[in-house]
Amino acid sequence: MSLVDLPRYEFARPATLDETCAMLAEREAKREKTVLLAGGTDFMVQVSQGKLASDPLPLVVDIGRLDELRGVRLDGSRLRIGAAVTYLELQRDPIVREYAPLVAQMTHDIGGPTIQARGTLGGNLATASPAGDGIAAIAAYDPIIEVQSVRGRRRIPMAELQTGYKATTRAGDELIVAIELPLPAHGAAWCWRKVGTRLAQAISKVALGAVAEVSGGKVGRIGLAIASVGPTTSLLPRTRALVTATPLANLTAATVDAVVAEDVSPIDDVRSTREYRVHTAKAVVRGFLRELGAPV
Amino acid sequence: MKVALKVNGVQRHVDMAPLARLLDALRGPLGLTGTKEGCGEGECGSCAVFLDGVPVNACLVPIGQCDGCEVVTVEGLAAAGHLAPLQACMAEHGGAQCGICTPGMLIAAEALLRRNPDPTPVEVRTAIAGNLCRCTGYERIVQSVLHAAHELRSTEKGAAE
Ligand SMILES: Cc1cc2nc3c(=O)[nH]c(=O)nc-3n(C[C@H](O)[C@H](O)[C@H](O)COP(=O)(O)OP(=O)(O)OC[C@H]3O[C@@H](n4cnc5c(N)ncnc54)[C@H](O)[C@@H]3O)c2cc1C
Numbered sequence: 001m002s003l004v005d006l007p008r009y010e011f012a013r014p015a016t017l018d019e020t021c022a023m024l025a026e027r028e029a030k031r032e033k034t035v036l037l038a039g040g041t042d043f044m045v046q047v048s049q050g051k052l053a054s055d056p057l058p059l060v061v062d063i064g065r066l067d068e069l070r071g072v073r074l075d076g077s078r079l080r081i082g083a084a085v086t087y088l089e090l091q092r093d094p095i096v097r098e099y100a101p102l103v104a105q106m107t108h109d110i111g112g113p114t115i116q117a118r119g120t121l122g123g124n125l126a127t128a129s130p131a132g133d134g135i136a137a138i139a140a141y142d143p144i145i146e147v148q149s150v151r152g153r154r155r156i157p158m159a160e161l162q163t164g165y166k167a168t169t170r171a172g173d174e175l176i177v178a179i180e181l182p183l184p185a186h187g188a189a190w191c192w193r194k195v196g197t198r199l200a201q202a203i204s205k206v207a208l209g210a211v212a213e214v215s216g217g218k219v220g221r222i223g224l225a226i227a228s229v230g231p232t233t234s235l236l237p238r239t240r241a242l243v244t245a246t247p248l249a250n251l252t253a254a255t256v257d258a259v260v261a262e263d264v265s266p267i268d269d270v271r272s273t274r275e276y277r278v279h280t281a282k283a284v285v286r287g288f289l290r291e292l293g294a295p296v
Numbered sequence: 297m298k299v300a301l302k303v304n305g306v307q308r309h310v311d312m313a314p315l316a317r318l319l320d321a322l323r324g325p326l327g328l329t330g331t332k333e334g335c336g337e338g339e340c341g342s343c344a345v346f347l348d349g350v351p352v353n354a355c356l357v358p359i360g361q362c363d364g365c366e367v368v369t370v371e372g373l374a375a376a377g378h379l380a381p382l383q384a385c386m387a388e389h390g391g392a393q394c395g396i397c398t399p400g401m402l403i404a405a406e407a408l409l410r411r412n413p414d415p416t417p418v419e420v421r422t423a424i425a426g427n428l429c430r431c432t433g434y435e436r437i438v439q440s441v442l443h444a445a446h447e448l449r450s451t452e453k454g455a456a457e
Protein backbone atom coordinates (compact mmCIF):
# COMPACT_ATOMS: atom_id res chain seq x y z
CA MET A 1 0.00 0.00 0.00
CA SER A 2 1.35 3.39 -0.90
CA LEU A 3 0.38 6.73 -2.25
CA VAL A 4 -0.50 5.38 -5.68
CA ASP A 5 -3.08 3.12 -4.04
CA LEU A 6 -4.96 5.96 -2.37
CA PRO A 7 -7.42 6.28 -5.25
CA ARG A 8 -8.41 2.62 -4.87
CA TYR A 9 -10.04 3.07 -1.47
CA GLU A 10 -13.78 3.14 -1.10
CA PHE A 11 -15.19 5.83 1.11
CA ALA A 12 -18.36 6.31 3.14
CA ARG A 13 -19.74 9.31 5.01
CA PRO A 14 -22.58 8.08 7.22
CA ALA A 15 -24.79 10.88 8.54
CA THR A 16 -25.27 9.69 12.11
CA LEU A 17 -23.44 7.81 14.85
CA ASP A 18 -26.05 5.01 14.82
CA GLU A 19 -25.66 4.57 11.09
CA THR A 20 -21.88 4.42 11.51
CA CYS A 21 -22.14 1.78 14.26
CA ALA A 22 -24.50 -0.32 12.16
CA MET A 23 -22.11 -0.12 9.22
CA LEU A 24 -19.15 -1.15 11.39
CA ALA A 25 -21.07 -4.08 12.91
CA GLU A 26 -22.25 -5.31 9.53
CA ARG A 27 -18.75 -5.24 8.10
CA GLU A 28 -17.27 -6.84 11.23
CA ALA A 29 -19.82 -9.70 10.93
CA LYS A 30 -18.72 -10.27 7.35
CA ARG A 31 -15.06 -9.96 8.43
CA GLU A 32 -14.59 -7.00 6.12
CA LYS A 33 -12.03 -4.41 7.14
CA THR A 34 -12.97 -0.84 7.96
CA VAL A 35 -10.82 2.16 8.87
CA LEU A 36 -12.26 5.24 10.49
CA LEU A 37 -11.09 8.65 9.35
CA ALA A 38 -11.19 11.77 11.53
CA GLY A 39 -8.46 14.37 10.86
CA GLY A 40 -6.42 11.95 8.77
CA THR A 41 -3.08 13.08 10.21
CA ASP A 42 -2.16 9.52 11.20
CA PHE A 43 -4.16 7.66 8.55
CA MET A 44 -2.90 9.55 5.49
CA VAL A 45 0.71 9.22 6.66
CA GLN A 46 0.29 5.49 7.24
CA VAL A 47 -1.08 5.09 3.74
CA SER A 48 1.67 7.10 2.09
CA GLN A 49 4.36 5.25 4.06
CA GLY A 50 2.86 1.92 3.02
CA LYS A 51 2.13 0.87 6.59
CA LEU A 52 -1.48 -0.13 6.08
CA ALA A 53 -2.49 -3.66 5.14
CA SER A 54 -4.19 -3.40 1.77
CA ASP A 55 -5.38 -6.89 0.96
CA PRO A 56 -8.31 -6.67 1.06
CA LEU A 57 -8.55 -2.90 0.91
CA PRO A 58 -10.46 -1.50 3.91
CA LEU A 59 -13.48 0.75 3.55
CA VAL A 60 -12.66 4.24 4.84
CA VAL A 61 -15.46 5.73 6.94
CA ASP A 62 -15.39 9.47 7.63
CA ILE A 63 -16.47 10.26 11.19
CA GLY A 64 -15.03 13.77 11.39
CA ARG A 65 -18.39 15.50 11.02
CA LEU A 66 -20.59 13.34 13.24
CA ASP A 67 -22.45 15.66 15.64
CA GLU A 68 -22.14 13.23 18.54
CA LEU A 69 -18.33 13.42 18.28
CA ARG A 70 -18.18 17.21 18.13
CA GLY A 71 -18.22 19.93 20.75
CA VAL A 72 -17.07 20.53 24.31
CA ARG A 73 -19.46 20.57 27.26
CA LEU A 74 -19.09 21.31 30.95
CA ASP A 75 -21.42 19.27 33.22
CA GLY A 76 -20.75 20.37 36.79
CA SER A 77 -17.28 19.04 37.55
CA ARG A 78 -17.03 16.96 34.39
CA LEU A 79 -15.70 18.19 31.07
CA ARG A 80 -16.84 16.25 28.03
CA ILE A 81 -14.73 16.56 24.89
CA GLY A 82 -16.02 15.11 21.63
CA ALA A 83 -13.59 12.65 20.07
CA ALA A 84 -13.54 14.53 16.75
CA VAL A 85 -12.86 17.99 18.19
CA THR A 86 -9.57 19.21 16.70
CA TYR A 87 -6.56 20.37 18.69
CA LEU A 88 -7.06 23.85 17.25
CA GLU A 89 -10.66 23.93 18.46
CA LEU A 90 -9.50 22.83 21.93
CA GLN A 91 -6.80 25.51 21.89
CA ARG A 92 -9.36 28.22 21.20
CA ASP A 93 -12.17 26.92 23.41
CA PRO A 94 -12.70 29.23 26.41
CA ILE A 95 -14.09 26.39 28.55
CA VAL A 96 -11.13 24.12 27.89
CA ARG A 97 -8.68 26.96 28.56
CA GLU A 98 -10.40 27.78 31.84
CA TYR A 99 -11.18 24.32 33.21
CA ALA A 100 -8.58 22.06 31.61
CA PRO A 101 -5.63 24.41 30.90
CA LEU A 102 -3.28 21.45 30.64
CA VAL A 103 -5.22 20.15 27.64
CA ALA A 104 -5.21 23.57 25.98
CA GLN A 105 -1.46 23.93 26.58
CA MET A 106 -0.68 20.46 25.17
CA THR A 107 -2.34 21.29 21.85
CA HIS A 108 0.37 23.86 21.09
CA ASP A 109 2.96 21.04 21.15
CA ILE A 110 1.20 18.76 18.66
CA GLY A 111 3.08 18.90 15.35
CA GLY A 112 2.62 22.41 13.95
CA PRO A 113 -0.42 24.62 13.32
CA THR A 114 -1.57 22.64 10.26
CA ILE A 115 -1.53 19.36 12.22
CA GLN A 116 -3.34 21.03 15.13
CA ALA A 117 -6.00 22.18 12.67
CA ARG A 118 -6.91 18.60 11.74
CA GLY A 119 -5.75 16.14 14.42
CA THR A 120 -8.16 14.92 17.11
CA LEU A 121 -7.99 13.29 20.55
CA GLY A 122 -10.08 10.39 19.20
CA GLY A 123 -7.41 9.72 16.57
CA ASN A 124 -4.63 10.03 19.13
CA LEU A 125 -6.40 7.56 21.46
CA ALA A 126 -7.20 5.12 18.65
CA THR A 127 -3.66 5.16 17.29
CA ALA A 128 -2.71 4.50 20.94
CA SER A 129 0.96 5.26 20.45
CA PRO A 130 2.86 5.44 23.75
CA ALA A 131 4.26 8.69 22.34
CA GLY A 132 0.76 10.21 22.01
CA ASP A 133 0.87 13.66 23.61
CA GLY A 134 -2.90 14.01 23.69
CA ILE A 135 -3.22 10.77 25.65
CA ALA A 136 -0.59 11.82 28.21
CA ALA A 137 -2.32 15.17 28.76
CA ILE A 138 -5.83 13.80 29.25
CA ALA A 139 -4.57 10.82 31.27
CA ALA A 140 -3.48 13.23 34.02
CA TYR A 141 -7.20 13.78 34.67
CA ASP A 142 -7.93 10.03 34.93
CA PRO A 143 -10.62 10.34 32.27
CA ILE A 144 -13.32 7.98 31.07
CA ILE A 145 -13.19 7.08 27.39
CA GLU A 146 -16.70 6.66 26.01
CA VAL A 147 -17.03 4.18 23.16
CA GLN A 148 -20.07 3.09 21.20
CA SER A 149 -21.08 0.16 19.03
CA VAL A 150 -24.38 -1.52 18.08
CA ARG A 151 -24.16 -3.18 21.51
CA GLY A 152 -24.50 0.23 23.18
CA ARG A 153 -22.26 2.70 24.94
CA ARG A 154 -19.38 1.63 27.16
CA ARG A 155 -17.29 3.73 29.54
CA ILE A 156 -13.64 2.70 29.76
CA PRO A 157 -11.54 4.19 32.59
CA MET A 158 -8.18 5.40 31.24
CA ALA A 159 -6.27 2.92 33.41
CA GLU A 160 -8.12 0.05 31.70
CA LEU A 161 -7.75 1.25 28.11
CA GLN A 162 -4.19 0.46 27.07
CA THR A 163 -2.98 -3.13 27.34
CA GLY A 164 0.30 -3.01 25.43
CA TYR A 165 2.10 -1.32 22.55
CA LYS A 166 -0.70 0.23 20.42
CA ALA A 167 -3.12 -2.32 21.94
CA THR A 168 -6.33 -1.35 23.75
CA THR A 169 -9.44 -2.93 25.26
CA ARG A 170 -11.59 -1.18 22.64
CA ALA A 171 -13.26 -3.64 20.25
CA GLY A 172 -12.78 -3.31 16.50
CA ASP A 173 -16.34 -2.08 15.94
CA GLU A 174 -16.33 0.39 18.83
CA LEU A 175 -16.04 4.08 18.01
CA ILE A 176 -14.56 6.55 20.47
CA VAL A 177 -17.33 9.09 21.05
CA ALA A 178 -16.01 11.36 23.77
CA ILE A 179 -13.51 11.83 26.56
CA GLU A 180 -14.89 12.74 29.96
CA LEU A 181 -12.53 14.51 32.33
CA PRO A 182 -13.41 14.52 36.04
CA LEU A 183 -12.04 17.98 36.77
CA PRO A 184 -9.88 18.74 39.80
CA ALA A 185 -10.80 21.74 41.97
CA HIS A 186 -10.86 24.94 39.93
CA GLY A 187 -7.40 26.51 40.01
CA ALA A 188 -5.65 23.21 40.83
CA ALA A 189 -1.95 23.07 39.96
CA TRP A 190 -1.04 21.61 36.57
CA CYS A 191 1.84 21.27 34.18
CA TRP A 192 2.51 20.12 30.65
CA ARG A 193 6.11 19.49 29.74
CA LYS A 194 7.13 18.01 26.41
CA VAL A 195 10.75 17.18 25.65
CA GLY A 196 11.58 16.52 21.98
CA THR A 197 14.32 17.22 19.44
CA ARG A 198 12.74 20.56 18.58
CA LEU A 199 9.69 22.47 19.71
CA ALA A 200 7.50 21.70 16.71
CA GLN A 201 6.92 18.63 14.52
CA ALA A 202 8.85 16.36 16.90
CA ILE A 203 7.63 13.18 18.54
CA SER A 204 8.10 13.25 22.30
CA LYS A 205 11.16 11.74 23.91
CA VAL A 206 9.31 12.31 27.17
CA ALA A 207 6.11 14.32 27.83
CA LEU A 208 4.51 14.83 31.22
CA GLY A 209 0.91 15.79 31.94
CA ALA A 210 0.23 16.53 35.61
CA VAL A 211 -2.51 17.96 37.82
CA ALA A 212 -2.63 18.21 41.63
CA GLU A 213 -4.81 19.54 44.40
CA VAL A 214 -2.72 20.77 47.30
CA SER A 215 -3.86 21.90 50.71
CA GLY A 216 -2.00 22.37 53.97
CA GLY A 217 1.27 21.11 52.53
CA LYS A 218 -0.27 17.82 51.42
CA VAL A 219 -1.35 16.59 48.02
CA GLY A 220 -4.92 15.32 47.93
CA ARG A 221 -5.60 14.30 44.37
CA ILE A 222 -2.77 13.89 41.89
CA GLY A 223 -2.74 12.83 38.26
CA LEU A 224 0.52 12.05 36.46
CA ALA A 225 1.03 10.59 32.98
CA ILE A 226 4.16 10.35 30.84
CA ALA A 227 4.43 9.60 27.12
CA SER A 228 7.25 7.62 25.48
CA VAL A 229 8.57 5.85 28.58
CA GLY A 230 7.08 2.39 28.05
CA PRO A 231 4.83 0.33 25.77
CA THR A 232 1.79 2.31 26.98
CA THR A 233 1.32 5.79 28.43
CA SER A 234 2.81 5.54 31.92
CA LEU A 235 0.34 6.50 34.66
CA LEU A 236 2.98 6.38 37.45
CA PRO A 237 0.91 4.60 40.12
CA ARG A 238 3.78 4.26 42.63
CA THR A 239 4.79 7.88 42.29
CA ARG A 240 1.18 8.99 42.79
CA ALA A 241 0.91 6.79 45.90
CA LEU A 242 4.12 8.17 47.40
CA VAL A 243 3.13 11.78 46.78
CA THR A 244 -0.34 11.49 48.31
CA ALA A 245 1.02 9.58 51.34
CA THR A 246 3.84 11.98 52.18
CA PRO A 247 3.67 15.65 53.23
CA LEU A 248 5.34 17.68 50.46
CA ALA A 249 8.02 18.95 52.88
CA ASN A 250 9.12 15.37 53.59
CA LEU A 251 9.61 14.34 49.96
CA THR A 252 13.22 13.98 48.87
CA ALA A 253 14.73 13.85 45.39
CA ALA A 254 16.10 10.38 46.09
CA THR A 255 12.74 8.87 47.10
CA VAL A 256 10.93 10.49 44.18
CA ASP A 257 13.59 9.37 41.68
CA ALA A 258 13.41 5.83 43.02
CA VAL A 259 9.64 5.47 42.51
CA VAL A 260 9.66 7.17 39.12
CA ALA A 261 12.35 4.72 38.01
CA GLU A 262 10.08 1.86 39.09
CA ASP A 263 7.09 3.36 37.26
CA VAL A 264 8.70 3.76 33.84
CA SER A 265 10.19 1.20 31.47
CA PRO A 266 11.52 3.02 28.42
CA ILE A 267 13.57 1.53 25.62
CA ASP A 268 16.40 2.70 23.37
CA ASP A 269 15.05 3.68 19.96
CA VAL A 270 15.74 6.05 17.09
CA ARG A 271 14.48 9.04 19.04
CA SER A 272 16.27 8.59 22.34
CA THR A 273 17.84 6.22 24.82
CA ARG A 274 16.44 4.42 27.82
CA GLU A 275 18.93 6.21 30.07
CA TYR A 276 18.01 9.69 28.85
CA ARG A 277 14.30 8.97 29.16
CA VAL A 278 14.56 7.69 32.74
CA HIS A 279 16.67 10.71 33.67
CA THR A 280 14.23 13.11 32.01
CA ALA A 281 11.14 11.42 33.49
CA LYS A 282 12.60 11.92 36.98
CA ALA A 283 13.51 15.51 36.20
CA VAL A 284 10.07 16.53 34.89
CA VAL A 285 8.23 14.87 37.78
CA ARG A 286 10.50 16.57 40.33
CA GLY A 287 10.04 19.84 38.46
CA PHE A 288 6.29 19.60 38.97
CA LEU A 289 6.62 18.60 42.63
CA ARG A 290 8.95 21.56 43.21
CA GLU A 291 6.23 23.83 41.85
CA LEU A 292 3.93 22.32 44.47
CA GLY A 293 6.47 23.18 47.20
CA ALA A 294 8.40 19.93 47.65
CA PRO A 295 12.16 20.35 48.33
CA VAL A 296 13.16 18.04 45.50
CA MET B 297 -16.72 10.86 -6.33
CA LYS B 298 -18.09 14.23 -7.38
CA VAL B 299 -16.93 16.97 -5.05
CA ALA B 300 -18.08 20.58 -5.10
CA LEU B 301 -15.82 23.08 -3.44
CA LYS B 302 -15.13 26.76 -3.54
CA VAL B 303 -11.54 27.49 -4.53
CA ASN B 304 -10.21 31.03 -4.21
CA GLY B 305 -13.78 32.31 -4.20
CA VAL B 306 -14.89 30.42 -7.31
CA GLN B 307 -17.25 27.41 -7.25
CA ARG B 308 -15.43 24.41 -8.72
CA HIS B 309 -16.17 20.71 -9.23
CA VAL B 310 -13.85 17.73 -9.40
CA ASP B 311 -14.58 14.09 -10.03
CA MET B 312 -11.87 12.05 -8.33
CA ALA B 313 -11.35 8.98 -6.19
CA PRO B 314 -12.50 9.96 -2.66
CA LEU B 315 -9.14 9.26 -1.06
CA ALA B 316 -7.19 11.25 -3.63
CA ARG B 317 -5.49 14.11 -1.84
CA LEU B 318 -6.70 17.69 -1.93
CA LEU B 319 -3.13 18.43 -3.06
CA ASP B 320 -3.61 16.27 -6.17
CA ALA B 321 -6.94 17.91 -6.91
CA LEU B 322 -5.38 21.37 -6.71
CA ARG B 323 -2.30 20.62 -8.78
CA GLY B 324 -4.20 18.35 -11.19
CA PRO B 325 -7.74 19.06 -12.41
CA LEU B 326 -7.96 22.44 -10.67
CA GLY B 327 -4.76 23.61 -12.35
CA LEU B 328 -3.39 25.43 -9.33
CA THR B 329 0.28 24.50 -9.16
CA GLY B 330 1.24 27.21 -6.68
CA THR B 331 0.71 24.72 -3.86
CA LYS B 332 3.81 22.51 -3.66
CA GLU B 333 4.51 18.97 -2.57
CA GLY B 334 7.61 18.53 -0.44
CA CYS B 335 7.31 15.49 1.79
CA GLY B 336 3.77 14.21 1.26
CA GLU B 337 3.68 13.30 4.95
CA GLY B 338 2.60 16.40 6.83
CA GLU B 339 6.13 17.33 7.87
CA CYS B 340 7.17 20.23 5.64
CA GLY B 341 4.14 22.50 5.18
CA SER B 342 4.88 23.32 1.53
CA CYS B 343 1.37 22.10 0.63
CA ALA B 344 -0.41 24.37 3.14
CA VAL B 345 -3.74 25.89 2.06
CA PHE B 346 -6.68 27.37 3.92
CA LEU B 347 -9.52 24.87 4.35
CA ASP B 348 -12.62 26.55 5.75
CA GLY B 349 -10.47 29.35 7.08
CA VAL B 350 -7.74 27.34 8.82
CA PRO B 351 -4.37 26.36 7.38
CA VAL B 352 -4.01 22.61 6.74
CA ASN B 353 -1.59 20.37 4.84
CA ALA B 354 -3.28 19.53 1.54
CA CYS B 355 -1.24 16.31 1.36
CA LEU B 356 -3.11 14.94 4.40
CA VAL B 357 -6.65 15.83 3.35
CA PRO B 358 -8.61 13.37 1.21
CA ILE B 359 -10.71 15.15 -1.40
CA GLY B 360 -13.72 13.13 -0.18
CA GLN B 361 -13.73 15.26 2.98
CA CYS B 362 -13.78 18.52 1.03
CA ASP B 363 -17.30 18.49 -0.40
CA GLY B 364 -18.93 21.84 0.36
CA CYS B 365 -15.69 23.28 1.73
CA GLU B 366 -13.91 26.50 0.95
CA VAL B 367 -10.25 26.39 -0.08
CA VAL B 368 -7.86 29.30 -0.46
CA THR B 369 -4.48 28.61 -2.03
CA VAL B 370 -1.46 30.86 -2.50
CA GLU B 371 -3.01 32.00 -5.80
CA GLY B 372 -5.94 33.32 -3.79
CA LEU B 373 -3.74 35.68 -1.76
CA ALA B 374 -2.89 37.94 -4.68
CA ALA B 375 -5.52 40.45 -5.72
CA ALA B 376 -6.13 41.09 -9.44
CA GLY B 377 -2.61 40.65 -10.72
CA HIS B 378 -0.91 42.45 -7.82
CA LEU B 379 1.07 40.67 -5.18
CA ALA B 380 -0.40 41.00 -1.70
CA PRO B 381 1.85 43.01 0.67
CA LEU B 382 2.88 39.78 2.37
CA GLN B 383 4.00 38.31 -0.95
CA ALA B 384 5.75 41.49 -2.02
CA CYS B 385 7.64 41.65 1.29
CA MET B 386 8.71 38.03 0.96
CA ALA B 387 10.23 38.83 -2.45
CA GLU B 388 11.76 42.14 -1.39
CA HIS B 389 13.30 41.06 1.89
CA GLY B 390 14.83 37.78 0.80
CA GLY B 391 12.20 35.54 2.35
CA ALA B 392 12.03 33.46 -0.82
CA GLN B 393 14.98 31.78 -2.51
CA CYS B 394 14.20 28.57 -4.40
CA GLY B 395 10.53 29.18 -3.64
CA ILE B 396 9.43 25.65 -2.81
CA CYS B 397 8.49 26.49 0.78
CA THR B 398 7.17 29.95 -0.09
CA PRO B 399 3.49 29.17 -0.84
CA GLY B 400 3.19 27.29 2.45
CA MET B 401 5.06 30.00 4.34
CA LEU B 402 2.69 32.60 2.89
CA ILE B 403 -0.38 30.63 3.98
CA ALA B 404 1.03 30.16 7.49
CA ALA B 405 1.98 33.83 7.75
CA GLU B 406 -1.36 35.01 6.35
CA ALA B 407 -3.14 32.86 8.97
CA LEU B 408 -1.07 34.53 11.68
CA LEU B 409 -1.64 38.10 10.46
CA ARG B 410 -5.40 37.58 10.18
CA ARG B 411 -5.55 36.83 13.89
CA ASN B 412 -2.61 38.86 15.08
CA PRO B 413 -1.73 41.96 13.05
CA ASP B 414 1.19 42.90 15.30
CA PRO B 415 3.14 39.70 16.01
CA THR B 416 6.46 39.42 17.83
CA PRO B 417 9.34 37.58 16.12
CA VAL B 418 8.67 34.58 18.38
CA GLU B 419 5.00 34.55 17.36
CA VAL B 420 6.06 34.53 13.70
CA ARG B 421 8.42 31.61 14.34
CA THR B 422 5.66 29.70 16.14
CA ALA B 423 3.24 30.32 13.28
CA ILE B 424 5.67 28.94 10.69
CA ALA B 425 6.90 26.11 12.93
CA GLY B 426 5.30 23.50 10.66
CA ASN B 427 6.99 24.88 7.53
CA LEU B 428 10.48 23.76 6.59
CA CYS B 429 12.82 25.87 4.47
CA ARG B 430 16.06 24.51 3.07
CA CYS B 431 17.36 27.83 1.74
CA THR B 432 16.84 30.94 3.79
CA GLY B 433 17.74 29.95 7.33
CA TYR B 434 14.32 31.38 8.33
CA GLU B 435 15.64 34.73 9.57
CA ARG B 436 14.71 36.50 6.33
CA ILE B 437 11.29 34.88 6.29
CA VAL B 438 10.62 36.15 9.81
CA GLN B 439 11.84 39.63 8.82
CA SER B 440 9.64 39.58 5.70
CA VAL B 441 6.54 38.73 7.72
CA LEU B 442 7.32 41.45 10.26
CA HIS B 443 7.80 44.00 7.46
CA ALA B 444 4.49 42.95 5.91
CA ALA B 445 2.72 43.22 9.25
CA HIS B 446 4.10 46.72 9.70
CA GLU B 447 3.07 47.73 6.19
CA LEU B 448 -0.44 46.33 6.60
CA ARG B 449 -0.88 48.16 9.90
CA SER B 450 0.23 51.46 8.36
CA THR B 451 -2.13 51.04 5.40
CA GLU B 452 -4.99 50.26 7.74
CA LYS B 453 -4.17 53.25 9.93
CA GLY B 454 -3.98 55.41 6.80
CA ALA B 455 -7.37 54.14 5.65
CA ALA B 456 -8.89 54.87 9.05
CA GLU B 457 -7.61 58.45 9.13
C1 LIG C 1 3.66 16.07 10.96
C2 LIG C 1 2.95 15.38 12.08
C3 LIG C 1 3.22 15.75 13.39
C4 LIG C 1 2.57 15.10 14.45
N1 LIG C 1 2.88 15.48 15.71
C5 LIG C 1 2.32 14.84 16.76
C6 LIG C 1 2.66 15.22 18.09
O1 LIG C 1 3.45 16.13 18.33
N2 LIG C 1 2.08 14.52 19.12
C7 LIG C 1 1.19 13.51 18.89
O2 LIG C 1 0.70 12.92 19.86
N3 LIG C 1 0.84 13.16 17.63
C8 LIG C 1 1.38 13.80 16.57
N4 LIG C 1 1.04 13.42 15.29
C9 LIG C 1 0.12 12.31 15.09
C10 LIG C 1 -1.36 12.69 14.88
O3 LIG C 1 -1.47 14.03 14.44
C11 LIG C 1 -2.18 12.53 16.16
O4 LIG C 1 -2.09 11.20 16.62
C12 LIG C 1 -3.66 12.90 15.96
O5 LIG C 1 -4.25 13.02 17.22
C13 LIG C 1 -4.43 11.89 15.13
O6 LIG C 1 -5.78 12.34 15.01
P1 LIG C 1 -6.57 12.30 13.61
O7 LIG C 1 -7.95 12.73 13.88
O8 LIG C 1 -5.82 13.02 12.58
O9 LIG C 1 -6.50 10.72 13.32
P2 LIG C 1 -6.83 9.93 11.96
O10 LIG C 1 -5.61 9.88 11.13
O11 LIG C 1 -8.09 10.39 11.35
O12 LIG C 1 -7.09 8.50 12.59
C14 LIG C 1 -6.04 7.79 13.21
C15 LIG C 1 -6.54 6.40 13.62
O13 LIG C 1 -7.52 6.53 14.64
C16 LIG C 1 -8.75 5.96 14.25
N5 LIG C 1 -9.79 6.85 14.78
C17 LIG C 1 -9.87 8.20 14.61
N6 LIG C 1 -10.90 8.69 15.31
C18 LIG C 1 -11.49 7.65 15.94
C19 LIG C 1 -12.61 7.52 16.81
N7 LIG C 1 -13.33 8.58 17.20
N8 LIG C 1 -12.95 6.29 17.25
C20 LIG C 1 -12.22 5.20 16.89
N9 LIG C 1 -11.15 5.26 16.07
C21 LIG C 1 -10.79 6.47 15.60
C22 LIG C 1 -8.69 5.84 12.76
O14 LIG C 1 -9.40 4.73 12.32
C23 LIG C 1 -7.22 5.67 12.49
O15 LIG C 1 -6.86 4.32 12.58
C24 LIG C 1 1.64 14.07 14.20
C25 LIG C 1 1.34 13.73 12.87
C26 LIG C 1 1.97 14.37 11.81
C27 LIG C 1 1.64 13.99 10.41
Ligand code: FES
Nearest residue numbers: 334335336341355
Ligand atom coordinates in the same frame (compact mmCIF):
# COMPACT_ATOMS: atom_id res chain seq x y z
S1 FES D 1 3.91 18.03 1.24
FE1 FES D 1 2.34 18.29 2.67
S2 FES D 1 3.40 18.74 4.46
FE2 FES D 1 5.02 18.25 3.11
Ligand code: FES
Nearest residue numbers: 393397429430431
Ligand atom coordinates in the same frame (compact mmCIF):
# COMPACT_ATOMS: atom_id res chain seq x y z
S1 FES E 1 13.21 29.17 -0.19
FE1 FES E 1 13.93 27.20 -0.76
S2 FES E 1 12.97 25.96 0.70
FE2 FES E 1 12.52 27.91 1.43
